[in-house]
Amino acid sequence: MANTTGLVVAAVRRAIGGGNRPADLELEDIVQAVYLKLVRNDCRLLRTFDPERASMSTWLTLVARSTAIDTLRRQRPTMALVDEDTPDQQMPNAEPTRIDLPLHSLTARQRLVLTLLFDDDRSVPEAAEILGVNEQTVRSTKHKALERLRGYFRTHEGGTEDPNTGQSNGDDPVTKGVQN
Amino acid sequence: MTYEEDKLKSIWLARQQDPAFELVDENAVAAWLDDGCPENEAVESSLASNRPLREAVSAIRLDGNQAANEFVPEGTRQHLLAHVLEAFQPKLANSERSPVIGSIGLRMAAAAAAIVVAALGFSFGRVAAPATNQATNDFVAVVTFDMLTEDDNLDSILMGTALAIDIMSEGDAQ
Numbered sequence: 001m002a003n004t005t006g007l008v009v010a011a012v013r014r015a016i017g018g019g020n021r022p023a024d025l026e027l028e029d030i031v032q033a034v035y036l037k038l039v040r041n042d043c044r045l046l047r048t049f050d051p052e053r054a055s056m057s058t059w060l061t062l063v064a065r066s067t068a069i070d071t072l073r074r075q076r077p078t079m080a081l082v083d084e085d086t087p088d089q090q091m092p093n094a095e096p097t098r099i100d101l102p103l104h105s106l107t108a109r110q111r112l113v114l115t116l117l118f119d120d121d122r123s124v125p126e127a128a129e130i131l132g133v134n135e136q137t138v139r140s141t142k143h144k145a146l147e148r149l150r151g152y153f154r155t156h157e158g159g160t161e162d163p164n165t166g167q168s169n170g171d172d173p174v175t176k177g178v179q180n
Numbered sequence: 181m182t183y184e185e186d187k188l189k190s191i192w193l194a195r196q197q198d199p200a201f202e203l204v205d206e207n208a209v210a211a212w213l214d215d216g217c218p219e220n221e222a223v224e225s226s227l228a229s230n231r232p233l234r235e236a237v238s239a240i241r242l243d244g245n246q247a248a249n250e251f252v253p254e255g256t257r258q259h260l261l262a263h264v265l266e267a268f269q270p271k272l273a274n275s276e277r278s279p280v281i282g283s284i285g286l287r288m289a290a291a292a293a294a295i296v297v298a299a300l301g302f303s304f305g306r307v308a309a310p311a312t313n314q315a316t317n318d319f320v321a322v323v324t325f326d327m328l329t330e331d332d333n334l335d336s337i338l339m340g341t342a343l344a345i346d347i348m349s350e351g352d353a354q
Contacts, residue, residue, distance in 0.1 A: 014243060015236075045206075046261055054210030058240075062210050065236035073232065098196040108224035115228045118189050120238065130241040132217035146188050 007057060008034050008064045015068035034067045102152045110145035113138055197229060209233060213240060 012030045038046045049059055103111060109131075116127040117138075124142075128135045204226045212223045227234045 015239060043261065048205055048207060050207045053207045055214050058213050059206055059210040061240060062206050062213070062233075062236055065239055066206075066232045069235045069239075070232040099191055099194045101191065101195040103195070108221045108228065109219055111228040112224045112234075114192055115234065116238070118192050119231075120234070122238070126238075126242065130217075130238050132241070146185060149188055149191070150184070 004060060005031075007060055011061045011064035012068045015065045016072060030068050030071050033071050034064045037067050038063065101149070105148055105152060106145050110141055110148070113141045114145050117142060203230065206233075209237060213237065217241070 008031055009027070012027060012034065016027065016030065045063070049056070106114075112131070113127060116122040116130060117124070122130070124135050124138050128138045131138065204222045208220075208223050209226065212218070212220050227237060
């Protein structure tokens with residue numbers, strides 16, 4: 001009889017293995033968190049599984065891994081505050097300034113490629129593997145996305161750019177955007 | 181990386197997250213993975229805005245979904261539910277149950293049982309005892325207040341009580 005425990009434990013172990021795992025956070029705790037998430041609210045998440053749309057193993061691996069990552073992320077800030085002997089006055093209190101970007105002017109794949117490369121610090125080969133495409137496709141998608149952003153700033157902020165070097169002058173809206 | 185790209189990266193990292201993008205469920209993402217990650221606006225938007233889900237997908241793709249090889253799926257929700265409940269059962273059994281709550285439950289049960297026994301005893305007692313009680317009460321009234329003067333009435337009252345036996349035996353002795 002098939003058993004989900006092996007799959008869930010393997011997925012959780014892979015999610016937490018190799019990293020700086022908090023000492024007090026055991027594998028069993030996270031496995032239990034996965035099962036709790038599945039059965040919470042009268043098995044609400046479990047009942048969303050649709051075997052006609054996705055395979056059970058992929059679905060369960062996805063749930064287990066995302067739950068493990070989420071659980072670890074919630075633990076790590078606390079651990080960091082405890083471990084790092086940082087004086088209070090050096091802790092950043094202010095919310096960093098957020099910039100409105102025309103995210104809807106990018107395709108979903110362009111947003112995902114920029115997120116993988118910039119937010120997650122993935123390499124181009126890794127992003128290509130994740131998206132199931134070749135590396136050239138990732139580079140091309142990234143190039144088009146950045147071009148759209150440049151075009152948006154040129155149009156809406158009125159900045160100028162040296163067409164030969166590709167570098168912007170002192171009134172570059174991109175620079176303004178970073179400073180704002 | 182050009183200078184321009186560096187600045188664009190800084191802006192990108194400082195961007196305001198847009199919550200307006202549609203969020204898809206795990207089924208859609210799992211199906212997308214099973215299909216080899218074809219372009220899918222909804223799934224890729226969700227992945228771009230949901231970090232835990234994106235990291236899970238990245239890990240699955242980079243690991244080759246090796247964890248899935250340890251499992252033989254049977255394909256139905258009922259099977260999965262049964263497996264999960266089976267796996268979860270020991271955890272439920274081992275989960276801590278408050279001893280205070282347990283003792284309160286036992287005490288409540290004992291109190292309820294005591295009330296039921298008392299109520300039954302009261303009911304049966306009322307059904308079985310009215311004649312005796314009535315006779316005893318009448319005798320007490322006679323003795324206390326000297327209400328009755330006729331011997332017949334007194335005898336009829338005494339016959340209903342245990343006192344009649346004593347009085348009769350005293351009369352025989354005399």
